[in-house]
Amino acid sequence: MDLPIILKNLLKAQENFDSISYSECFSDNAQVFDEGKTHKGKEEIKDWNEKTNEEYKTKLEVIDVFNEDKMTVLTTMGSGNFDGSPIILKYNFEIENDKISSLKITS
Known part of the structure; x- marks a missing residue:
């Protein structure tokens, strides 16, 4: 899959x-x-990510990526220390000037 560099990072x-x-x-x-x-x-x-890393230890496996208007949607299989693991998670990104300006995580 061809992901933008910022998402690879x-x-x-x-x-x-x-x-x-x-x-x-x-x-x-x-x-x-x-x-x-x-x-x-x-x-x-940073604080939110630290907390979720400590609590859930989330690992992501990319399933799909597509662009829709200004949105990049990354579909992942998320696994970790949480109820329902593994679960399909959608990361809805807005990227501006090679940085993420908005992220909404949905299941």
């Missing part, structure tokens, strides 16, 4: 449970929506 950071590198994939004013909460800015995104 994000997946590598997640694979290594590296919240600093993960957050660096986002723009300064980026937003992440996950589990009913919104995390704004790199610092909140």
Whole structure:
């Protein structure tokens, strides 16, 4: 699959449970929506990723990727320490200037 470099970097950071590198994939004013909460800015995104890494140890396997208008949708098989694992997760990205400006995670 032909993924944008920024998404390759994000997946590598997640694979290594590296919240600093993960957050660096986002723009300064980026937003992440996950589990009913919104995390704004790199610092909140880093903190959210650290917490989810510690709690869930999520591993992602890419199943599909497609672009729709300004949105890139990455479909993954997510596994880890959570109920229902493994589960299909959709990562809905908006990318601007080679950085992620918005991410909404849905199942």
